[in-house]
Structures are given as structure tokens and as C-alpha cells.
Amino acid sequence: MNASAWQMLLDGAWTTIWISGVSIAMGVIAGLLIALIRIARIPVVDQILVLYISLARATPLVTLALFIFLSAPTFGLSLNRNVAGILALTLNTTAFNAEIWRSAFRNFSREQREAAMATGMTPWITFRRIMLPQMMITSLPGLINEMSFLIKGSPAIAVIGIVDLTRVTNRISAVTYEPLPPILVACALYMAIIGCLVWLQRLAERRANRLAM
Amino acid sequence: MSNWEILWGAREQFWSGFASTMEIFGLSISAAFAIGCGMLYLLEGSRPRLTVPVRVFIDAMRMLPFLILVYLLYYGLPAFDIRLDAWWSGVGALAVYHGCYFAEIFRGARLTFPPGQVEAAKAHGFTKGKMFFRLILPQIVMQTRPLLGNQLIYALKDTAFLVIITVQELTAAANSLSGTYFIPTEAFIVVIGFYWAVSVVMEIIIKQCGRFSAKRGFDHV
Amino acid sequence: MFEKSTPEPAGSGQTTPEQSAPDDTARSDRIAVSIRHLSKSFDGVEVLRDVDLEVREGDVVTILGSSGSGKSTLLRCINWLERPDSGSIHIGGQRIGVNDAGRPMPVRELAKVRARTGMVFQSFNLWPHLNVLHNVTEAPIHVLGKSKAEAEALARDLLEKVGMSPKADAYPSTLSGGQKQRVAIARALAMQPEVMLFDEPTSALDPELVGEVLAVIKDLSAEGYTMVIVTHEMAFARAVSDQVVFLEKGLIIEQADPETFFTNASTERVRQFLERNEG
Ligand SMILES: Nc1ncnc2c1ncn2[C@@H]1O[C@H](COP(=O)(O)OP(=O)(O)OP(=O)(O)O)[C@@H](O)[C@H]1O
Ligand SMILES: [Mg+2]
Numbered sequence: 001m002n003a004s005a006w007q008m009l010l011d012g013a014w015t016t017i018w019i020s021g022v023s024i025a026m027g028v029i030a031g032l033l034i035a036l037i038r039i040a041r042i043p044v045v046d047q048i049l050v051l052y053i054s055l056a057r058a059t060p061l062v063t064l065a066l067f068i069f070l071s072a073p074t075f076g077l078s079l080n081r082n083v084a085g086i087l088a089l090t091l092n093t094t095a096f097n098a099e100i101w102r103s104a105f106r107n108f109s110r111e112q113r114e115a116a117m118a119t120g121m122t123p124w125i126t127f128r129r130i131m132l133p134q135m136m137i138t139s140l141p142g143l144i145n146e147m148s149f150l151i152k153g154s155p156a157i158a159v160i161g162i163v164d165l166t167r168v169t170n171r172i173s174a175v176t177y178e179p180l181p182p183i184l185v186a187c188a189l190y191m192a193i194i195g196c197l198v199w200l201q202r203l204a205e206r207r208a209n210r211l212a213m
Numbered sequence: 214m215s216n217w218e219i220l221w222g223a224r225e226q227f228w229s230g231f232a233s234t235m236e237i238f239g240l241s242i243s244a245a246f247a248i249g250c251g252m253l254y255l256l257e258g259s260r261p262r263l264t265v266p267v268r269v270f271i272d273a274m275r276m277l278p279f280l281i282l283v284y285l286l287y288y289g290l291p292a293f294d295i296r297l298d299a300w301w302s303g304v305g306a307l308a309v310y311h312g313c314y315f316a317e318i319f320r321g322a323r324l325t326f327p328p329g330q331v332e333a334a335k336a337h338g339f340t341k342g343k344m345f346f347r348l349i350l351p352q353i354v355m356q357t358r359p360l361l362g363n364q365l366i367y368a369l370k371d372t373a374f375l376v377i378i379t380v381q382e383l384t385a386a387a388n389s390l391s392g393t394y395f396i397p398t399e400a401f402i403v404v405i406g407f408y409w410a411v412s413v414v415m416e417i418i419i420k421q422c423g424r425f426s427a428k429r430g431f432d433h434v
Numbered sequence: 435m436f437e438k439s440t441p442e443p444a445g446s447g448q449t450t451p452e453q454s455a456p457d458d459t460a461r462s463d464r465i466a467v468s469i470r471h472l473s474k475s476f477d478g479v480e481v482l483r484d485v486d487l488e489v490r491e492g493d494v495v496t497i498l499g500s501s502g503s504g505k506s507t508l509l510r511c512i513n514w515l516e517r518p519d520s521g522s523i524h525i526g527g528q529r530i531g532v533n534d535a536g537r538p539m540p541v542r543e544l545a546k547v548r549a550r551t552g553m554v555f556q557s558f559n560l561w562p563h564l565n566v567l568h569n570v571t572e573a574p575i576h577v578l579g580k581s582k583a584e585a586e587a588l589a590r591d592l593l594e595k596v597g598m599s600p601k602a603d604a605y606p607s608t609l610s611g612g613q614k615q616r617v618a619i620a621r622a623l624a625m626q627p628e629v630m631l632f633d634e635p636t637s638a639l640d641p642e643l644v645g646e647v648l649a650v651i652k653d654l655s656a657e658g659y660t661m662v663i664v665t666h667e668m669a670f671a672r673a674v675s676d677q678v679v680f681l682e683k684g685l686i687i688e689q690a691d692p693e694t695f696f697t698n699a700s701t702e703r704v705r706q707f708l709e710r711n712e713g
Pocket of ligand 1: 481503504
């Protein structure tokens with residue numbers, strides 16, 4: 001592999017990282033919003049969200065990416081590939097994150113909540129000052145785990161022509177006729193990225209356990 | 214003719230895509246299950262020299278995207294003069310990849326397996342293999358079934374990656390139909406419905422197994 | 435709106451742990467808590483039946499009764515953590531939970547009335563993500579809108595009062611049970627409530643830690659705080675109370691001053707209870 005192949009691999013890694021990063025950020029926040037709406041149990045809206053979560057969890061990312069990218073023009077939208085990719089990843093990860101946030105909410109100590117109410121906090125202040133900071137700590141390991149899953153699913157966006165860390169190996173071997181080396185380097189890069197996340201997840205778990213004491 | 218009628222006319226393609234996906238899925242998860250059980254057996258330590266490599270292999274697989282393993286088998290193996298076609302590369306990758314995840318799930322449950330039972334079995338003169346396959350494995354499988362069920366759904370979803378190496382499965386059917394008739398929305402809604410239906414059915418089956426196992430007293434032994 | 439009377443009695447600046455009996459002459463005749471015809475059932479089982487109780491400002495009322503008699507439920511109705519089925523509760527003249535129109539109070543209004551009470555729980559319920567100081571300042575800052583400096587000054591005074599100032603920066607998980615409970619008391623006091631509610635504040639403590647918490651509560655009574663205390667500590671109840679109430683299956687079956695209650699109870703059931711508990 002020559003220098004330009006290495007450069008291409010790093011570009012591919014960067015594409016994977018930034019597209020995943022944007023999707024993760026949006027998915028974590030959207031997941032929280034959906035969890036909160038579900039907790040409010042608004043009729044109809046709640047059923048729609050249950051259906052969305054169920055569908056999003058069952059739909060393969062490849063299928064979702066193709067669906068969004070190919071059918072957007074029939075609705076008169078022209079999505080650029082990156083936007084379609086980010087949308088697919090976000091729609092997918094949001095559903096999982098919503099369930100993580102919701103379980104953090106449901107498992108929150110009733111007694112701590114009562115202690116907050118007893119000091120005269122409104123439910124909103126209780127949520128913002130007492131529950132949310134702790135939910136962030138307890139959910140973080142699960143959220144980071146879901147980030148790993150998102151990175152592992154991210155090669156799906158190759159199907160709509162985004163040249164990510166997996167797809168770039170095709171581009172390189174089209175020139176070098178040696179597919180194995182770039183694939184092995186890509187493996188190493190994925191392991192580095194996901195290894196970081198696994199390490200962060202351990203730290204987050206330790207912090208969450210300390211809170212639970 | 215409405216778009217839905219066009220799709221109805223092309224139902225044969227959906228069916229064959231669906232059948233192909235289910236065939237790949239069924240074959241590969243059966244193999245994955247066997248691989249998972251085999252790895253757990255190796256981790257029991259009957260072949261001490263294999264324990265560490267198996268652990269490393271499992272952890273490595275869990276740090277890789279599924280598609281890159283497909284690439285390794287499909288594009289990488291020919292470097293060693295092993296040529297698998299797209300279909301077998303896909304099935305092989307699914308089996309190995311999800312086999313490792315199964316093994317990891319089993320391993321987690323094995324750590325909390327009551328040692329008393331093993332002691333008792335030893336005292337009754339069970340051999341190592343008999344103890345593993347008759348005593349430990351069935352309980353671990355029943356105990357981990359919700360996680361296994363989740364993993365099955367992941368495996369089903371991963372079959373769709375194979376469209377990228379041109380396997381003719383369900384997503385490929387939608388893709389080609391939407392190209393031929395330019396009705397992507399309807400075509401993909403139908404295949405997403407298929408995936409969803411299979412997932413829901415699997416979830417129901419897992420729940421039913423839960424009832425069965427509760428009856429047999431597998432939980433909380 | 436009712437003017438919020440400051441519950442800070444004379445001598446609150448003092449921090450000497452004097453354990454004198456409450457000063458009878460300082461007692462006013464104003465009513466801090468008034469409970470009328472309070473009933474509550476859980477799943478068809480009546481837990482409180484037509485309970486009437488008045489707590490005068492500056493009084494300490496202890497509630498005794500066997501397990502499951504409804505003591506916690508009564509206390510939790512006072513600040514509406516439990517919603518009664520019928521009856522009314524007034525805190526300093528303001529009805530809690532139901533507004534003037536007879537409808538359930540909006541949450542903000544309810545929170546305002548709740549803030550006039552302070553509660554100490556059996557299991558402390560400190561917030562583990564905040565250190566001791568911030569556990570105490572959290573509500574004053576975010577409910578009363580106090581400045582950070584003002585809230586911290588008050589919190590440090592209160593931590594001093596409960597003997598926890600050296601641990602102001604510690605996190606709850608590093609404290610002993612007795613220390614946690616003293617912080618929980620400071621947290622409740624920080625809202626300058628008109629009445630303090632204690633639900634078995636020492637039941638979750640190791641025996642050697644019970645004393646330090648009871649001493650703090652005794653101090654508060656000496657300072658004239660209005661308190662309603664559920665406890666199983668008979669000697670403490672006798673020493674600190676102005677009024678003792680005995681609950682049995684959701685009914686108040688005896689209500690008297692501590693001397694009468696402990697030496698000359700009128701009901702057989704109470705005499706039995708005292709025999710068993712004083713051993
Ligand atoms: N949230 C609830 N749901 C159903 N039943 C409840 C609930 N809270 C209390 N109870 C029941 O109401 C009765 C009174 O409970 P309460 O906690 O008030 O008793 P207590 O006098 O405080 O007892 P203890 O001394 O054990 O704390 C008990 O029988 C209890 O089981
Ligand atoms: Mg109680």
C-alpha cells in the first residue's frame with residue numbers, strides 16, 4: 001500500500017467518524033426527547049412512538065438508508081448522500097437511545113424524587129436538578145454501548161455511495177488489486193475506534209456504580 | 214395501475230428475496246449457535262492452550278463491524294486462494310460473527326452459574342462433556358434467551374448487509390424493484406414490513422419459551 | 435396569599451447543643467398544622483380513618499403505633515406525598531393539595547405549600563450526585579430563588595448546627611448513616627419550614643449512631659421548632675414531646691401529654707404497647 005492508499009483510508013475513517021458523531025449527538029438528544037414524550041403518555045402520540053421504536057429496531061440500517069435515499073426524491077426532496085446517511089443512522093440509534101433513557105427514568109429512585117418534592121421542588125425542577133444529572137450518569141454506559149453499535153452499523157451507509165472506512169477498501173483495491181491489506185488496516189482502525197468507546201464505557205460504568213452506592 | 218398493483222405483480226421477486234433472506238438467516242444462526250456453544254465449551258478449559266485465543270477472537274469480533282468481516286471473507290480470502298462466492302461468504306460471516314456474540318452472552322451467564330450444581334454433578338460421576346452438554350448448557354441457554362432473542366434480531370438485520378456484496382436477498386429485491394419501476398417508497402415499505410414481522414414473531418416465540426421454561430422451573434434454580 | 439411566618443425562633447443563632455426541655459411559656463396558640471377528617475385507603479384497605487389532629491406552633495407531636503398502623507401514611511399526607519381520599523389539611527392556615535375552588539392544586543402551587551414543610555425520611559434520601567453543601571443549598575437556590583452566596587451561608591450555619599460542617603464537601607456515599615441523617619435534617623431546615631416532619635429518623639441507623647441524630651432533634655425542639663415525629667424511641671418521645679398521639683389501625687386511639695401518656699394511658703392497648711416497648 002502506498003501513501004495515497006493510507007491517505008484514502010484515513011479519509012474513510014474520518015467520514016465514518018464524523019457521520020457517526022453527528023448521528024450519535026442527534027440520536028442521544030432525540031432519544032431523550034422521545035423518552036420524555038413517552039413518559040408523559042400522551043394518547044395516540046404514545047402509540048405512534050411505540051410503533052416507531054418497534055419498526056426502527058427491526059429495520060436493517062442498509063434497508064433504511066436505501067429507503068430514505070431512494071424515496072426522498074419521490075416526495076420532492078433531494079437529499080444529499082451524507083444527509084440521507086446521517087438521517088438513517090439517527091433514526092435507528094434514536095429508537096435504542098429512547099429505551100435507554102426511558103429505563104433510566106423508570107428506575108429512578110422514587111424516594112429521592114419524594115425528597116425533592118418534599119423540599120418544594122416542582123416536578124420540572126425535580127427532573128432538571130435531581131433526576132436528569134443522575135440519569136445522565138446511569139445511562140451513559142448504555143448510551144456508549146449503543147454508540148459502539150452505531151459505529152459497527154455505520155458501513156451500511158456505503159450502500160448509498162458514501163465512501164466510509166469500509167467502502168474505501170474497495171476503492172483502494174480497484175487500483176492495487178490487493179484487497180486484503182486495506183481491509184486489515186480498516187479492521188485495525190475500527191478496533192481502535194471501538195476500543196476507545198469500550199474503554200470509555202468502562203469508565204462510565206465505574207462512575208455509575210459509584211453513584212449507585 | 215397503482216404503484217401497489219405493480220408491486221403485487223412483482224410479488225414473486227419479494228417472495229424469493231424473503232425466502233433467500235430466511236434461508237441465509239436460518240442456516241447461519243444455526244451454525245452461529247453451534248459455534249457459540251463450541252466456544253463456550255472451549256472456554257471451560259478442557260484445552261487450556263485454546264482458552265486465551267478464543268477469548269481474544271471473541272473480543273476482536275465484537276470490536277468489528279459485521280460488514281468488514283464479510284469483506285475479509287469475500288475480498289480477503291482469495292489472497293490465500295480460498296474463494297467463497299458471495300452467498301457462502303455471507304453465511305460464513307454471519308455464522309462466525311454472531312457465533313462470537315452468542316459465546317459472549319453464554320460466557321456472561323456461565324460466570325454466575327451456581328458452582329454447587331457442578332460440584333454435585335461431579336460427585337455423581339458425570340464426565341466433563343456430559344456435565345457441560347446435559348447440565349450447564351441447557352440452563353445457560355434458557356437463562357439467556359432474552360439476550361439470544363435480541364441477538365437473533367441483530368443477525369436478521371445483518372443479513373441485509375449482504376446486498377452490498379450482491380447477494381440476492383430481501384433488501385436486494387426491493388432495491389432492484391425500485392430501480393425497475395421507480396417505486397422505491399412502496400417497495401421498501403413492503404420489505405421493512407417483512408423484517409418487522411419476522412422480528413415480532415421471534416419476540417413472541419422467545420416470550421413463549423419463557424413461559425415454557427418457567428413451567429419447567431429453569432429460572433431461579 | 436398567606437404571609438410566610440419565619441419559623442426561626444429566638445436563639446436560632448446559637449449552636450450550643452443544649453438539651454433543655456421545650457420552654458412552655460414560649461408556646462403560642464397559633465395552629466401550625468391542622469388535620470380534619472382525614473381518611474385514606476390503599477386498594478380498599480382503610481389505612482387512616484377520620485383522623486383529626488392539630489399541631490400548635492412550637493409544639494412537638496410524636497406519633498406512636500405498631501407497624502402498619504398508618505403512621506407514615508399520616509405524615510406523608512401532611513405534605514401531600516400521599517393524596518388523602520377525604521378530609522383536609524392546612525399548613526399555617528393554607529390548605530394543601532386542594533385550591534380555593536375545591537379542585538386539585540396545580541403542581542406549582544402545591545410545591546409552594548409543600549415548601550412550608552420539611553421532611554426527614556427513614557432512609558435519608560440524600561441526592562448522591564451532590565455533595566453535602568449542595569444537597570442543602572439545592573432547594574433554597576432553585577425553589578426560593580436565593581443567591582448562591584446567601585444559600586451557602588445559610589447552609590453552612592445549618593451544617594454547623596447539626597455538626598456536619600467538616601463534611602461540607604463530602605459526597606453522601608462517604609458518610610455514615612447518622613451523618614447522612616444529620617445532613618438530611620439540615621437540608622429540610624434550609625427551606626426554613628414552618629413544620630418539620632420526621633418519619634422514623636433513626637430506624638435505619640446502627641444503634642451507636644441513634645444518639646447523635648436524636649440529640650440534633652432535641653436541639654431543634656429546644657429552639658422552638660414545630661415538629662411532627664414518628665418514632666419507636668420511647669424515652670426520646672417522652673423527653674421531647676408536648677403531645678403524644680397513638681395510632682392503631684388508622685384511628686387515633688389515645689392523645690395526651692407525655693406524662694399522662696406514659697404513666698397513665700387510658701386505653702388498654704396503649705398500656706400493652708408501652709409494656710412491650712419499654713420492656
Ligand atoms: N403505597 C402503598 N400501597 C399500598 N399499600 C400501602 C402503601 N403504603 C402503605 N400501605 C399500607 O398501609 C398500611 C399503613 O402503612 P404505613 O407505612 O403508614 O404504616 P406505618 O405505621 O408507618 O408502619 P411502620 O412502622 O412499619 O413504618 C400498611 O398496611 C401498608 O402495607
Ligand atoms: Mg412507616
